[in-house]
Amino acid sequence: xxxxxxxxxxxxxxxxxxxxxxxxxxxxxxxxxxxxxxxxxxxxxxxxxxxxxxxxxxxxxxxxxxxxxxxxxxxxxxxxxxxxxxxxxxxxxxxxxxxxxxxxxxxxxxxxxxxxxxxxxxxxxxxxxxxxxxxxxxxxxxxxxxxxxxxxxxxxxxxxxxxxxxxxxxxxxxxxxxxxxxxxxxxxxxxxxxxxxxxxxxxxxxxxxxxxxxxx
Amino acid sequence: xxxxxxxxxxxxxxxxxxxxxxxxxxxxxxxxxxxxxxxxxxxxxxxxxxxxxxxxxxxxxxxxxxxxxxxxxxxxxxxxxxxxxxxxxxxxxxxxxxxxxxxxxxxxxxxxxxxxxxxxxxxxxxxxxxxxxxxxxxxxxxxxxxxxxxxxxxxxxxxxxxxxxxxxxxxxxxxxxxxxxxxxxxxxxxxxxxxxxxxxxxxxxxxxxxxxxxxx
Numbered sequence: 161x162x163x164x165x166x167x168x169x170x171x172x173x174x175x176x177x178x179x180x181x182x183x184x185x186x187x188x189x190x191x192x193x194x195x196x197x198x199x200x201x202x203x204x205x206x207x208x209x210x211x212x213x214x215x216x217x218x219x220x221x222x223x224x225x226x227x228x229x230x231x232x233x234x235x236x237x238x239x240x241x242x243x244x245x246x247x248x249x250x251x252x253x254x255x256x257x258x259x260x261x262x263x264x265x266x267x268x269x270x271x272x273x274x275x276x277x278x279x280x281x282x283x284x285x286x287x288x289x290x291x292x293x294x295x296x297x298x299x300x301x302x303x304x305x306x307x308x309x310x311x312x313x314x315x316x317x318x319x320x321x322x323x324x325x326x327x328x329x330x331x332x333x334x335x336x337x338x339x340x341x342x343x344x345x346x347x348x349x350x351x352x353x354x355x356x357x358x359x360x361x362x363x364x365x366x367x368x369x370x371x372x373x374x375x376x
Numbered sequence: 377x378x379x380x381x382x383x384x385x386x387x388x389x390x391x392x393x394x395x396x397x398x399x400x401x402x403x404x405x406x407x408x409x410x411x412x413x414x415x416x417x418x419x420x421x422x423x424x425x426x427x428x429x430x431x432x433x434x435x436x437x438x439x440x441x442x443x444x445x446x447x448x449x450x451x452x453x454x455x456x457x458x459x460x461x462x463x464x465x466x467x468x469x470x471x472x473x474x475x476x477x478x479x480x481x482x483x484x485x486x487x488x489x490x491x492x493x494x495x496x497x498x499x500x501x502x503x504x505x506x507x508x509x510x511x512x513x514x515x516x517x518x519x520x521x522x523x524x525x526x527x528x529x530x531x532x533x534x535x536x537x538x539x540x541x542x543x544x545x546x547x548x549x550x551x552x553x554x555x556x557x558x559x560x561x562x563x564x565x566x567x568x569x570x571x572x573x574x575x576x577x578x579x580x581x582x583x584x585x586x587x588x589x590x591x592x
Contacts, residue, residue, distance in 0.1 A: 169421075174444050194477060194564075197413035197459050199424035205385075208415035208424055208459035210481045228390050243413050243424035247566070252587065253574075255517040256505050257527065261410060265426045289472050293562075300557055301471040311473065329574045341516055342581045343574040346509075346590055348410075350463070350566045358469075358545045358559040365558045371468065374562055 169269055170320040180323040189266045189323055190215050190244055192376060194292070198222065199241040200233055213242070214284075214291030220268065220316040221275075221284045231312035234272035240316060243267050250346040253330035254339050260326060262345060268321035275313040284313045295370035350376065385485055386536040396539040405482045405539055406431045406460055408592060410508070414438065415457040416449055429458070430500075430507030436484065436532040437491075437500045447528035450488035456532060459483050466562040469546035470555050476542060478561060484537035491529040500529045511586035566592065 162183040164170060172179030180186070190196075196213040199206060209230045214221045220242060224231040234240055249262040275281050282303070289297045303311065330343050352374045355367045378399040380386060388395035396402070406412075412429040415422060425446045430437045436458060440447040450456055460482045467476040491497050498519070505513045519527065546559050568590045571583045 174441055194463050195461050195479070197415075197424055197461070199413075199415040199422040199457075201417050201420065201422045204417065204420075205455050206415040206417045206422060206457040208413055208457045208483065210459055210461040210479070212477060225390055239421050241415075241422040241424045243426055245411050245413070245426040247410050250508055250590075252509065252512065253516070255523070256501060256513065256519050257523040259505055259508060259512070259516075261428060261508070263411070263426070267424065285472060289475055292466055292475060292477070293468065296468065296475070297472065300469070300475075301552060301555060303472050307471070307473040329572070332574075336517060337576050338578070339517060340578065340581060342584050342587070343577060344583070344587075345572045345574075346587055347569040347572065348566050349569055350564055353563040353565055356545070356561045356563065358548075358561075360553050361559060362554070362556065365556060367560070368558050371558070371560075371562055374466075 164321050167320060170267065170322040172322050172324050178324050178326055180325060186266050186321050186323045187215060189246060189264045190220070193244045193246055196242050196244045198230060198234065199243065200238055202233065212288065212292065214288045216284065216287045218318050220270065220318055221288055221313060223285065223288050223311055223313045226310060226312045228312060231314055234316065235274040235312065235314045237271050237273060239271055241267060241269055247348055248327065249348050251330045252343055252346060254332045254336040254341040254343045258330050258332050260330070262327050264323065264325045266321060266323045268318050270316040270319045272314040272316040275315050278308065281308060281313050284315065285311070293370055293374065299368055299370060380537050383536060386483065386538040388538050388540050394540050394542055396541060402482050402537050402539045403431060405462060405480045406436070409460045409462055412458050412460045414446060414450065415459065416454055418449065428504065428508065430504045432500065432503045434534050436486065436534055437504055437529060439501065439504050439527055439529045442526060442528045444528060447530055450532065451490040451528065451530045453487045453489060455487055457483060457485055463564055464543065465564050467546045468559055468562065470548045470552040470557040470559045474546050474548055476546065478543050480539065480541045482537060482539045484534050486532040486535045488530040488532040491531050494524065497524060497529050500531065501527065509586055509590065515584055515586060
């Protein structure tokens with residue numbers, strides 16, 4: 161089982177029992193999330209910007225406009241830290257102190273590079289599109305030359321990463337189990353509602369299976 | 377209508393039409409989200425850590441263990457950047473280039489301080505608990521002296537902030553509207569499933585209304 165090496169940079173310090181360095185666990189969280197939060201340093205100050213992402217093997221891909229500050233900074237190879245969090249439920253204990261969330265999170269580290277070569281860029285855009293909705297790439301118009309030029313793609317080889325996962329019921333203090341207080345978990349799930357046609361949609365075009373079968 | 381001043385630090389550079397500096401818009405996003413992503417700089421390197429948060433007036437509150445690196449660093453008054461993102465849907469255009477997400481995000485800046493005074497700390501923990509689930513504070517056992525001591529709370533006055541909001545249908549290029557391709561939005565919503573009793577729950581304790589009525 162492939163694991164990321166534990167280093168001072170990626171080591172989970174709080175509640176190490178919830179930590180995982182297992183690549184499969186980490187990649188599954190990255191793949192399920194729709195957005196990531198990219199942290200970087202400019203003029204000594206921290207910045208965090210949300211972004212769409214996708215994973216291609218051991219590389220995290222981001223895309224944006226060429227003029228985007230995020231793309232320019234990350235593409236220039238500065239160190240970034242990317243955090244991804246999925247919230248799975250409210251953990252409701254008998255005491256305030258043991259309230260928590262069930263979650264799965266990943267923090268990863270790396271240095272980006274611009275993806276410039278046309279075929280590589282197309283492949284990255286395909287992976288990014290399929291990350292949003294599997295099957296979508298083959299349904300839609302591919303990028304034109306000018307669209308390709310206007311889009312920046314950066315790849316961030318995942319040098320180091322860790323996951324932190326909390327699941328299951330609340331854990332109360334022994335003496336609190338007798339209290340007449342409800343305790344448990346309220347599971348949360350991000351689900352899809354009914355698809356909404358674009359108002360200019362030509363008559364007779366059905367919602368494709370890719371959308372109907374969406375299940376993240 | 378209160379607004380945050382626009383500065384180089386909080387100005388939204390990409391797609392300024394989606395930017396908002398309106399306090400009410402920004403605070404609503406902060407209040408709806410269950411987690412935030414806190415960015416900070418250590419040894420010149422970026423770190424991003426997910427955290428529970430809550431807002432009390434113009435202050436963002438975080439809590440954690442006293443030994444937590446995040447609490448110690450933020451409590452020491454270093455600059456932080458906090459990003460909060462709500463994903464509202466998949467934006468599915470006729471062309472790859474116009475695919476997007478509907479989202480509401482906030483990026484805020486400030487410097488934290490430890491909340492040490494007992495009554496202030498209790499009030500902050502109440503706000504943090506009520507943020508997870510309104511009504512919960514009055515249902516559960518309040519923190520003991522030793523729990524209070526073991527918990528760190530930091531307050532971050534929100535010095536500067538901006539929101540970015542994308543909503544509505546995809547916008548395709550004029551010539552693409554004739555393509556026989558479905559386009560629209562797949563709305564996403566984080567909903568609650570059935571509450572799960574803690575396995576050690578005493579018989580006859582019903583799920584409280586706070587949980588049954590959860591609606592973020």
